[in-house]
Amino acid sequence: MRVWKQILASIGYAIEGMTYAILTQRNMRIHLGITLLVMILALLLDVTKIEMILLFFAIVLVIAAELINTAIEAVVDLMVVRYHRLAKIAKDVAAAAVLLTALHAVVVGILVFYDKLFPLRLRNFHHLESYAIVLSFLYLGICFVLTFGYLAIKKARHR
Numbered sequence: 565m566r567v568w569k570q571i572l573a574s575i576g577y578a579i580e581g582m583t584y585a586i587l588t589q590r591n592m593r594i595h596l597g598i599t600l601l602v603m604i605l606a607l608l609l610d611v612t613k614i615e616m617i618l619l620f621f622a623i624v625l626v627i628a629a630e631l632i633n634t635a636i637e638a639v640v641d642l643m644v645v646r647y648h649r650l651a652k653i654a655k656d657v658a659a660a661a662v663l664l665t666a667l668h669a670v671v672v673g674i675l676v677f678y679d680k681l682f683p684l685r686l687r688n689f690h691h692l693e694s695y696a697i698v699l700s701f702l703y704l705g706i707c708f709v710l711t712f713g714y715l716a717i718k719k720a721r722h723r
């Protein structure tokens with residue numbers, strides 16, 4: 565009985581954390597809004613079970629990253645009251661993790677919805693689908709390199 569009470573208490577704390585993130589983080593509200601739109605789109609369009617799993621995975625990844633980012637921001641603000649190079653690195657790297665998961669979700673969204681939203685164009689131009697895939701990964705790669713390149717340069721400058 566005590567174990568169940570502890571488990572229920574843990575779930576309660578987790579819900580409190582989620583509520584805090586939704587109420588205080590604008591980005592979290594944006595993620596949830598987009599999630600709602602994606603779910604409506606997935607219900608309206610002919611999405612397979614595997615595609616649904618991929619969409620869910622991408623969405624959960626973004627929301628989990630945003631929650632961890634919020635936790636890191638809170639810990640940094642608790643420990644550091646003034647400007648500190650390490651505080652900046654901690655916050656920027658946590659933000660980069662969210663950015664990366666969000667880009668991943670965009671790529672998954674393009675891959676899942678592209679041929680469902682533009683089936684006629686695809687029938688005439690088969691190469692468009694591969695363009696969408698290549699462009700998605702190119703975009704993801706560029707953002708990845710820019711984000712981590714920027715962080716690496718910043719870090720090197722502060723050494």
Ligand SMILES: Nc1ncnc2c1ncn2[C@@H]1O[C@H](COP(=O)(O)OP(=O)(O)OP(=O)(O)O)[C@@H](O)[C@H]1O
Pocket residue numbers: 588589591637644645646647648649651652655656659
């Ligand atoms: N104590 C600090 N020392 C150095 N740089 C900081 C510090 N606090 C914040 N920063 C810099 O300012 C940026 C924004 O910080 P802030 O705490 O406002 O987070 P945020 O990304 O705006 O959070 P939110 O998700 O709540 O909008 C950080 O990414 C970091 O570069």
